[in-house]
Amino acid sequence: MFRRVKPVTRAQSLINPKMFTVSSYAQAHYLSTLHGLSVEPLREPPLVTVPKKITQFIDEASRVCTPSNIHICDGSETEYNNLINLMVQQNMAAPLPKYQNCYLTRTDPRDVARVESRTIISTSNKHDVVPNGFNPHKGALPNWMSPEELEKQLGDRFPRCMEGRTMYVIPFSMGPVGSPLSKIGIQCTDSPYVAVSMRIMTRMGLDVLKILNEDTPFVKCLHSVGAPITPGSTRPVWPCNPENTLISHRPESNEILSYGSGYGGNSLLGKKCLALRLGSYMAHKEDWLAEHMLILGITNPQGVKKYVAAAFPSACGKTNLAMMTPNLPGWKIECVGDDIAWMRFNPNTGMLHAINPENGFFGVAPGTSKKTNPNAMASIFQDTIFTNVASTNDGGVYWEGMGEKPEGVVDWHGNDWDGKSNAAHPNSRFCTPARNCPIMDASWEDPEGVPISAILFGGRRPEGVPLVYEAYDWDHGVYIGASMRSEATAAAEHQGKVIMHDPFAMRPFVGYNMGQYFDHWLSFGRKKHVQLPKIFHVNWFRKDSNGSFLWPGFGDNIRVLEWIMKRMEESSPESEIAKKSPIGVIPTESGFNLDNVSVDWNELFRLDKSFWAKESSDIQKYFNDNLGHDLPPQIRNQLNLIQERIQKL
Numbered sequence: 001m002f003r004r005v006k007p008v009t010r011a012q013s014l015i016n017p018k019m020f021t022v023s024s025y026a027q028a029h030y031l032s033t034l035h036g037l038s039v040e041p042l043r044e045p046p047l048v049t050v051p052k053k054i055t056q057f058i059d060e061a062s063r064v065c066t067p068s069n070i071h072i073c074d075g076s077e078t079e080y081n082n083l084i085n086l087m088v089q090q091n092m093a094a095p096l097p098k099y100q101n102c103y104l105t106r107t108d109p110r111d112v113a114r115v116e117s118r119t120i121i122s123t124s125n126k127h128d129v130v131p132n133g134f135n136p137h138k139g140a141l142p143n144w145m146s147p148e149e150l151e152k153q154l155g156d157r158f159p160r161c162m163e164g165r166t167m168y169v170i171p172f173s174m175g176p177v178g179s180p181l182s183k184i185g186i187q188c189t190d191s192p193y194v195a196v197s198m199r200i201m202t203r204m205g206l207d208v209l210k211i212l213n214e215d216t217p218f219v220k221c222l223h224s225v226g227a228p229i230t231p232g233s234t235r236p237v238w239p240c241n242p243e244n245t246l247i248s249h250r251p252e253s254n255e256i257l258s259y260g261s262g263y264g265g266n267s268l269l270g271k272k273c274l275a276l277r278l279g280s281y282m283a284h285k286e287d288w289l290a291e292h293m294l295i296l297g298i299t300n301p302q303g304v305k306k307y308v309a310a311a312f313p314s315a316c317g318k319t320n321l322a323m324m325t326p327n328l329p330g331w332k333i334e335c336v337g338d339d340i341a342w343m344r345f346n347p348n349t350g351m352l353h354a355i356n357p358e359n360g361f362f363g364v365a366p367g368t369s370k371k372t373n374p375n376a377m378a379s380i381f382q383d384t385i386f387t388n389v390a391s392t393n394d395g396g397v398y399w400e401g402m403g404e405k406p407e408g409v410v411d412w413h414g415n416d417w418d419g420k421s422n423a424a425h426p427n428s429r430f431c432t433p434a435r436n437c438p439i440m441d442a443s444w445e446d447p448e449g450v451p452i453s454a455i456l457f458g459g460r461r462p463e464g465v466p467l468v469y470e471a472y473d474w475d476h477g478v479y480i481g482a483s484m485r486s487e488a489t490a491a492a493e494h495q496g497k498v499i500m501h502d503p504f505a506m507r508p509f510v511g512y513n514m515g516q517y518f519d520h521w522l523s524f525g526r527k528k529h530v531q532l533p534k535i536f537h538v539n540w541f542r543k544d545s546n547g548s549f550l551w552p553g554f555g556d557n558i559r560v561l562e563w564i565m566k567r568m569e570e571s572s573p574e575s576e577i578a579k580k581s582p583i584g585v586i587p588t589e590s591g592f593n594l595d596n597v598s599v600d601w602n603e604l605f606r607l608d609k610s611f612w613a614k615e616s617s618d619i620q621k622y623f624n625d626n627l628g629h630d631l632p633p634q635i636r637n638q639l640n641l642i643q644e645r646i647q648k649l
C-alpha cells in the first residue's frame with residue numbers, strides 16, 4: 001500500500017500475525033474495560049483465523065498510521081451498541097429518544113459533502129483515466145494523479161495520522177456474502193462513525209471473515225480523518241482535515257486511501273470508492289457494469305412483473321423512485337436498491353441481471369416526507385443514524401420538506417433555529433438498513449440478481465427536456481446516457497444551479513477513461529444471444545414559465561413506468577401509444593394514462609428547435625473538449641443523426 005512511506009518502527013507490532021484471531025467476546029470485553037461500559041455476558045466466543053494477506057495489510061496500516069488501539073469489527077449488535085455509546089460519550093452522536101435506536105450526528109460544517117476536486121484516480125498510464133480531450137476542463141471528468149505524486153501526497157498525510165485513536169478494521173462484502181457477483185473489502189479507519197455506518201451500508205464482520213482464504217481477492221481500504229490526538233491537544237467533536245482532504249484510488253492494485261473527511265462517500269469506502277470507481281474499472285476488465293443506478297420491481301394490475309434500473313445524478317430522486325407508492329390502483333413497486341447496480345448478462349437467461357451491492361440506504365433527508373416517500377418515512381425511524389439534520393425538543397428530527405414545522409428546532413449547527421436559514425443541511429442524510437424498508441423486493445438479496453427489462457436515464461432539467469422519451473436502439477440509448485446533463489445539487493461541493501454534464505450519472509464515479517466507458521456500454525450492443533433492455537430518458541423536473549413544475553412527480557411517476565412497461569412489449573417506434581420525434585420515441589396523449597391528473601401535455605412534450613440545437617451543440621463541445629479522439633465514432637454518429645433530425649423540427 002505504501003511504497004516509499006517508511007513504517008514507524010516499534011519494538012513490537014501491535015498485532016501478532018501468528019496468533020491473529022477475532023472474537024466478538026474479546027472485542028466486547030475489550031471495549032467494556034476501555035470505556036467502562038456494561039456489556040451483556042456473551043456466549044462462547046467464535047474464533048476465526050484471518051488470512052495472512054489481510055493481517056499483513058492491517059499490520060502495515062497500523063505501523064504507518066500508529067493508532068493506539070486496533071479493533072477488529074465482528075459486526076455484532078453488541079459491538080454496534082458499544083461503538084454508538086462511545087460516540088455518545090464523545091459527543092459525536094446524540095440519541096433521538098422519540099424513535100427507536102436512532103442517533104443524530106453533526107459534522108464539522110466544512111465536512112458536509114463529497115469533495116470531487118480532491119478525489120483522484122492514480123494509474124501508471126494517464127490515458128487509462130483521462131481521455132485525450134482537445135481542450136479539457138478541470139472537474140469535467142475524474143482527476144488523475146501519477147503514482148509518484150500520489151506516493152508523495154500519501155507520505156505527507158498518513159504517517160502517525162491515527163495517533164491517540166483506535167483503528168477499526170472492517171471486513172465487508174459488497175453484495176450478498178458469498179455471491180459470485182460480490183466483492184470483498186477490508187477497511188481500516190480511525191472513525192467509529194464510519195464503523196457503525198459501514199455496518200448499516202454493507203454486510204460487515206465475522207460472516208465475511210469466515211469465507212476468506214489466502215486466495216480471496218480483496219480491496220485494501222485505508223481511511224483516516226487526519227486528526228491525530230496529541231498530548232495536550234483538544235479533541236474536536238467531528239475530527240476532519242479539510243485542507244488536506246484526499247480521496248485516492250489505485251485501481252491497478254485494488255487500493256483506496258482516503259484522508260481528511262469523515263463524511264459519506266468520502267469515508268464509507270464501500271460505496272462510491274469501491275462499488276463505483278474501482279467497481280467500474282473491474283467491470284470494464286471483467287465484462288460487466290457497475291452503475292450509479294437504482295433497481296426496482298414493478299408489477300402491473302394483471303400481475304406481470306418487470307425490473308427496471310435507473311441512473312440519475314446524486315440527489316435527483318433515486319431513493320424516491322426506488323421506494324415509490326404508485327398513484328394508480330393495482331400497481332406495485334418493490335425496491336431492490338436506491339443507488340448502485342452491478343449488472344452482468346446472465347449466460348442462462350441472456351438477460352442483464354442486477355444486484356444491489358449495498359445493504360442500506362444513505363439517503364438525502366430534505367424533501368423526504370410522508371407525501372413524497374412514505375416508504376422511506378416508514379424505514380428511517382428505527383436503527384438509523386441521521387447526519388446534519390435538525391433536531392426537535394421532543395427528541396426527534398426535522399428537515400426542509402418534511403412537513404409541518406415543529407416548535408423548538410435546533411438546526412444542523414446545533415443552534416436554536418432562526419426559521420430563516422436551512423434547518424437541515426441540504427445534503428443531510430439518513431443511514432438506515434435496507435431491511436427496514438417495507439417494500440424490499442423478495443429477490444433483493446438473490447445472489448443471481450434480478451433480470452432488467454429497461455434502463456432509465458434522467459436528471460433535473462427545468463427547461464426543454466420532455467417527461468419521457470425512448471431510444472431508437474441500443475447505440476442511441478448509449479448516446480442518451482453519454483449526453484446526460486443535470487442541475488448541480490448539494491451532494492458535492494458545486495455551488496449554484498448550473499446545468500452540468502454528467503454522463504450516465506457517473507461523472508464523479510467512473511474509474512477509467514470515459515471514452516472507453518462509453519465504448520464498453522456500446523460493446524453490449526454487439527453481443528450475440530443477449531436480450532438488451534430498452535433505454536429511456538425521463539425528466540420529472542420541467543418547469544413552466546412561472547417556475548412551477550409541469551409534472552406532479554412522485555407517486556404519479558407510475559404513469560411513466562406504465563407507458564414504459566407497455567413499450568417493453570412493442571418493437572416498432574410507432575404504435576397507438578408511441579410516435580417518433582427527433583430526439584426519440586415519445587408517448588401519444590391517448591396512449592398515456594392521465595386519469596385523475598391534470599397536466600399541460602403539450603408543454604410537457606414541447607420540443608423547441610433552438611433549445612435542442614443549443615443542447616446538441618453544448619454536448620458536442622463537451623465531447624470535443626473532454627473526450628476528443630477518445631469519443632467512440634458510434635456516439636459521434638448518433639450526435640450527427642440527432643442534429644440532422646432536429647433540423648426538421
Ligand code: OXD
Nearest residue numbers: 264265314315339491
Ligand atoms: C450519494 C451520492 O451519496 O451520489 O449517493 O452522492
Ligand code: MN
Nearest residue numbers: 292314315339
Ligand atoms: Mn449516489
